[in-house]
Structures are given as structure tokens and as C-alpha cells.
Amino acid sequence: MTVPLDEALLRGLVPGVLGVLVRRGADFATAEDAVQEALVEALRVWAADLPRDPKGWLVTVAWRKFLDATRAITARQLRELRVEAEPPPGPAEEVDDTLQLYFLCAHPSLSPSSAVALTLRAVGGLTTRQIASAYLVPEATMAQRISRAKRTIAGARLDRPGDVATVLRVLYLVFNEGYSGDVDLVAEAIRLTRQLRAALDHPEVAGLLALMLLHSARRPARTAPDGSLVPLASQDRSRWDAAAITEGVQILQTALSRDRLGEYQAQAAIAALHADAPTAVETDWVQVVEWYDELVRLTGSPVVRLNRAVAVGEADGARAGLAALADLDPALPRYAAVAAYLHEKDGDRVAAARLYAEAARAAPNLPERDHLTRQAARLRAVTG
Template sequence: MDGALIRSLTPGVLTVLVRRGADFAAAEDAVQDALVEAVRGWPADPPRDPKGWLVTVAWRRFLDAARADTARRRREDRVEEEPAPGPAPDADDTLQLYFLCAHPSLTPSSAVALTLRAVGGLTTRQIARAYLVPEATMAQRISRAKRTVAGVRFDRPGDVATVLRVLYLVFNEGYSGDVDLAAEAIRLTRQLAASVDHPEVAGLLALMLLHHARRAARTAPDGSLVPLAEQDRGRWDTASIAEGVEILQAALARDRLGEFQAQAAIAALHADAPTAGETDWVQIVEWYDELARLTGNPVVRLNRAVAVGEADGPRAGLAALAGLDGALPRYAAVAAYLHERDGDVDTAARLYAEAAHKAPDLAERDHLTRQAARLNSRRREDR
């Protein structure tokens, strides 16, 4: 039984049922029933047309459920008669499913969960483990999301920007439990890129590939974080870097710059440097200027301050930091780094400790705590 094949076919099958008149929740239930039958029967008798088989069985399950539910008889009268079994349409309507799962009425967390369930083909248990929440909690979240989009029809153009933000949220969850969400996000973004010709889709795919290429070098054997400047670049995935750069260059050539392309350009400059000392920080600052112009995001300006500090010295970096809100995420960590580079060890140690207290996860908290301890040890030695 080819699990990868099943996952790749599921979104298209679900979309066919919704186009035929099934509401999202009922269609998803019918597709799951068909998948159960596939698991039972395919190993002994695999179909010639897997997608057509799934569409036929799922549609029958939907009609059976509709007929059994007297409260839905009016809707049953509106659905078309069961099509004769045969090859499924070659058209890939998965893009519409992306738009449905990223519907603006959904919260970001619900949109992510529904995307992983409907487009990614993950089970509720897998999604719950990935997000470290009880399965019942995730089931409720997905059920609420399905109810929210139940009446949405595939008759309006979707918002690509919303879909991209959902996929970016999935990617940033990284890896936990038994599902590699970063790899899953790349797979889904590749699928989206094959369905829609949009430079920002390409930009997001390039960004994911370039960041993912550094994954093996980001942590030490003991699980502690390894900062970018200290990573073993020999462990970076050069094939993913080359692919990401190629995709990015093609997107930039279309002269329709967006935020994901700008972020990917910054990542490409880091990936292109043979050593940390050879990083082209001047160009990185220029790309952060573009990104700040595109987004107006204060976190972008925070990251820009680090780049300015590398390009023009820590005093310049601190000056760039001065106009920002100290409550920004990781503000204290950036300020600590720049103060340390400027030679103010006392202030840096205090800020590292403050940043550790505010860290969003254990690995980052441990890293920042170690930085504070390192500087406090140096202070004691200097006395």
C-alpha cells in the first residue's frame, strides 16, 4: 500500500466531491471511508486508476450517507446522479482546496490544521502529535473549521497570499512528534507551485528550501542550538541550496517582488557565503530595506538592526535598534548580541538573561541562558 500515493490523491478526490455538491465535512467523511476501503482491498487487488476508484467509492459513500439522513433529503435531491465508474478527470483542482482551507473566516491555527488534514492527508492523530495537543482537542479544532467552511462554494477566486501565509506557518512549526511539518510544508508548496504560476509561490518555495538546507547544522549532538555563524557549513544541503537559488532567480526575473522573494534573497546570501566572515552583509541590509518597505513589519526592522550591526559595526546596529519597541519578540536577544559586540559585557549579560526568560521554546531558552552564564563567568574572571 503506497501511503505517499494515497496522500497525493486525497486532495483531488475531496475536491471532486465538493464540486459535485457535497459540503466539505460530508465529503471529507466520505473520502476517509473510501481510504479505509483502499487500505483493506488495494494490497490484494490494486485498481488500474487509483484516483478514479477513490472518487467512485467516496461518492457512493456520500450518497449513502445523504439518503440515510432524512434531514438532508432536500440537499440529496439537488445532487447529481451517481456518475458511471471510469477514469477520474486529469484536472488538478487541489488549488481550490488550498483556498478553501485558508478561508479568511478561519483562525490561523484552524487554517493550518484543516490544510494538513484535507490537503496534506495527515490523520487527526498525526496533526495533534505534531502540535503537541491532545487528539480530542485537535479533532474539535478541525471539526469547527469544517463547519465554518461548509457553505463555501468553489466559485470565487482565492487569495494566494492567505494560502502562502498558512503554508509558512506550517513550515515554521518545524519538526515534532512523528510528522515533519517543515518537509510537509515544502511538499505542499511544491504542489501549489505546480498549480499556480505566481512569483511569490516560487519565492516561498525557495525560502523553505534555503532554510531547510541548514537544518542538519542547526543543533549540536546534545540538542542545543547552533547559531548561524557557528554552523558547520559542510553539513548544509547543497542540492537544496542550488534548487532554492535557481527557483528564486527565476522568480526575481519576473520583476514582481514580494516579501517571500525578499526573504529568500536574504537566505540565499547567507547560503552563498563560504564562511560567516564572508557574508555580504551590505547586500543583506539592502534586502531588509526592501522587505521593510513591502511589509512595514517591526520584526523585519529588528532583524535589519542585526544586519546593520554586522555591516557597519555594533554602534550602528544599536542605533537602528533604538527606535523599536522593546516588547518585540527577541528584542532583548538582539540588543544583548549588539551590546556584547560593542564590549558592554554587563549590559549584554543582563539582556541575555532577560531574553532567556521570554524565550518561546526550551531550546532557545537554554541557548540564551548559556550566553548569559558565559558572560557572567567572564565578568567574574575580569574582577
């Protein structure tokens, strides 16, 4: 009998294996290819025969693949590789390797899509085929995107600490902007953020993990059986993942107690307030607004101000919400949807219907467009 291969466990070994190869003197791009090849082989043979030392197996196979790939290199150059001199890596080195890998794959010289693809492959251990299918592009295109990314960072050094914010942005993108294909990018983003948290003690890493857990907890309730979106206020809260919420809140509280606030902690705090409300009407909107004020202070983002206007509308009434909206640029994404919501709350159903229809035309995805169209239709049915 064969046991199903624990793919996440296998993929968790990838950063460490890659770290060993790089420390033995392999260049990052070739080493990464070699690890990917070893990984594909592992997926094939481990299902029938799991090795006693999976990491050792991966290192051996990946190193062989690396040597195969570098046959063209002269013997002298090969001797210069520090193969013999290298002692086995200790746990501290491994944590450090993993961390450097996150920074390298989120290097500021990479475009967001390249950083995402490279992180999923080199840190996440996903195959090019899996990443391509997750982003609905051909495998050849994804392969090129990854090799291009590797060329871009070829000169970057592995041993310089990077900016943690760039890494968090990449992980946030993986979490928030994937397709719902065979690869669960939400789960993958959470796994990668957990792994990062094990390697780096930073309150914003914890904040991002909490944010992810709190939002993914709502996943079972956010889509109706017919695929339509269920807005937060109408979700069946008994279907939220209570264990994920508990964990997210705990992680957030520990992070907040360190008094080094950042945007992910503030966002997570807002999600936690929603998670904490037994029903939508019991939401502590006053506190939500306070957290939005923090978030505005931290980011200055107009999108945050837009979301704040919704919260103000709930805390202080529709008029206050509309007043908060007044300073904002109507060209902002989802501005019309927010304005529609606040106008309906204010009793102006005609304006709300018109704005919902406008919002539907500008919606960035189909479920949102359909939801907004239904809102417009609902209001037109009563206003005539």
C-alpha cells in the same frame, strides 16, 4: 513481498478525489469526511494490495462513504446530485479543484490554527490522528477543531478565487511552527507548497517554496547531538543540504526575474545570501541589509526591523546596529537577545550578559532559553 506504501503519493491524490466528489454535488464537509475515511481504508489495505488505478479506487470508496453518510437525505435530493451527468474530470479541472481547495481551507474567516488543521487534512491528506500528534493535542480536540472549521466555511463558495496571501501564510505556519514529532511538518509544508506551485503560477508561491527549501537545507546543522541550538554563524556549513539550496536558489532567481517582488521572495533572498557564503564571515551583509530594506518597505513589520538591526551591525559595525535598534520597542520578542548580541560586539560585555539573561527569561522555547542562558553564563564568567 509487500512494498512500503508511498504515503506522500497517496496523499497527493486527496485534493483531486475531493474535487471529484464536490463536483458531483457533494457538500464539502461530508465529502471531506468521506475522503478521509477512504484514505484511512487505503492506508490499511493498499500495503498488501496496491490497486491499478489508485485514484479511481479512492473516488469509488469515498463516493460510497459519502452515500452511506447521506442516507438520511431524501431520494429527491439525491436525484438532484449530478451523479449521472458528470463527465470524467480533465486535468485542467483537477488543477482548478486543487487550487480552490487551498483557498477554501485558508479562508479568512478561520483562525490560524483551524486553517492549518483543515489544510493538513483536506489538502494534505493527513489523518486527524497524525495532525493531533503533530500539534500535541488529543485526537478528539483536533477532530473538533476540524469539524468546527468546516462549519465555519460551510457557506463559503468553492468557485471564487481567494487571496493567495492567506494560503501562503497558512503554509508558512505549517513550515515554521510545528513540533518535531512523527509527522515531518517541514517536509509536508514543502510538499504542499510544491503542489500549490503546480496549480498556480505566482512569484510569491515560488518565493515561499524557495524560502522553505533554503531554510530546511540548514536543518541538519542547526541542532547539536545533545539537542542544543547551533546559531547560523557557528553551523557546519558542509552539513547543509546542497541539493535543496541549489533548487531553492534556482526557483528564487526565476521568481525574481519576473519583477513582482513580495515578502517571501525577499526573505528567500536573504536566506540565499546566507546559503551562498562559504563561511559566516564571508556573508555579504551589505546585500543582506538591502534585502531587509526591501522587506521593511513591503511589510513594515517591527520584527523585520529588529532582524535588520542585526544585519546592520554586521555590515556597518555594532554602533550602527545599536542605532538601528534605538527606534524599536523593547517589548518586541527577541529584542533583548538582539541588544545583547550587539552590545557584546560593541565590547560592552556587562550589558550583554545582563541582556542575555533577560532574553533567556523571555525566550519562547526551551532550546532558545538554554542557548541564551549559556551566552549569559559565558559572559559572566569573563566579566566576573
